[in-house]
Amino acid sequence: MFFQSSRRSVSKGKLMEFTSSPFFPLVLGSIGVVALYQLLLRVRQKTHIQDAVVVVTGASSGLGRECAKVFHAAGARLVLCGRDKERLQDLVKELTGAADSQRKTYPPSMVTFDLSDTEAVASAAVEVLQCFGHVDILINNAGISYRGTILETDVQVHKQVMDMNYFGAVALTKALLPSMVQRRSGHIAVVSSVQGKIAIPFRSAYAASKHATQAFFDCLRAEVEKFGIEVSVFSPGYIRTNLSVNAVTGNGSKYSALDKNTAEGRDPHDIAMVMLNCVSRKKKDVLLAGVFPTLAVYFRTLCPSLFFFIMASRARKEQKLKDS
Structure with missing residues (x-):
């Protein structure tokens, strides 16, 4: 009992000594500043996303589906885009039924089209603009992966991957950009990849399309800054989706296998949450990869x-x- 009482007295004495030291107000003030900063970020996120018109491509599955969920929960007016009409309809029903009593949410709209068909993109962009009259945030997420050797890959496969990952995003961005310029407001985001910054073997078509994506949107950022338009490039590493399963091989057939690295990748919901936060904070270039990449x-x-x-x-x- 004596030793326990002594220890309590010593601890109490050290606490009193610390609170009376000149460093205590500094520590307390620092904690307060951090707390205030976090609060301001949350407020900014709410005001930036709430009621904003957000277009998400590739929304029927994977990362696009998770982006749709988190932006819907944040109060965005969504336009969901993809090729699979049934999956998009299922997602619309799911989100419509997921009302939040603490925040105003909206039933999503949907536009079905093939992003790799640049002629279809132009008419789809008109339909997108008709949903709410304008677009505040465009999230270019749709994409396809690839596995194969350069020696055994048809040139047509390279074109197929480029059409989806690069030209599709470019075509939709260019179709929606004039309306943003006219309003002098907007935010264009694109999901690239860490392979848009480095190239790894047996991913040539995919890495090339993502390198092109990085370059295009870097140029775009500089050119549209004068119009008050933001551009964000997200470069994730492996994400736990079916990207590798749906990847094309050198002869155009499906890879149909879940890579070990993909299976052990990050949760797509976590990536979507980071994207929501970074769009709210208007981050320009975000690397979402592990230590080694x-x-x-x-x-x-x-x-x-x-x-x-x-x-x-x-x-x-x-x-x-x-x-x-």
Whole structure:
């Protein structure tokens, strides 16, 4: 009892000594500043997304579906885009039934079209604008992946991947951009990939399309800044979706397999939440990859010879596994 009482007295004494020190107000003030900053971010997020017209491509599955959910919960007026009409209708029903008593939400609209068909994109953009009269935020999410060797891949497959991942996003952005310029307001976001910054073996068509995407939207950001339009590029690593299952191979057939890295990837809901936060904060370039992919991005710039050596080793290892 004596020792317990002594320990309590010592602890109480140290606490009193700390609270009376000149550092205590500084610590308390710092905590207050951080809390206020977090509060302001939440308020800004609510005001930026609430009632905003948000267009999401590739909304029927994967990351696009999760983006639709989190932006709907944040009070956005959604226009859901995709090729699968039935899946989009199911998502509209799900979101319409997920009313939030604490925040005003809206039943989503939907526009069905094939993003890889640039002629269809132009008419689809007109339909998108007719939903609410304008677009505040465009999220270019739709995409297709690829697995194969350059030697065994048809040029037509490269075109197919480029049409979906690059030209589709470019065509829709260009179709909606004039209305944003006219209003001098808008935010264009695109889901690229860490492979838009580095290239790994057996992903040539995919990596090339994402490199092109990064370059186009970097140029766009600089050109539309004078109109008050924001541009965000998101570069995630592996996400736990069916992207690899639906990937095309060198002859155009489906890969139809869930890669180990993809299966162990990040939850798409978590990525969607980060995107919501970053769009609210108007972040321009966001890398959402793990430690090693992030380091690889820097190695490619600071020590390219090391990066090339690592990629060549990876190619030999993967080829050996395929041959065994």
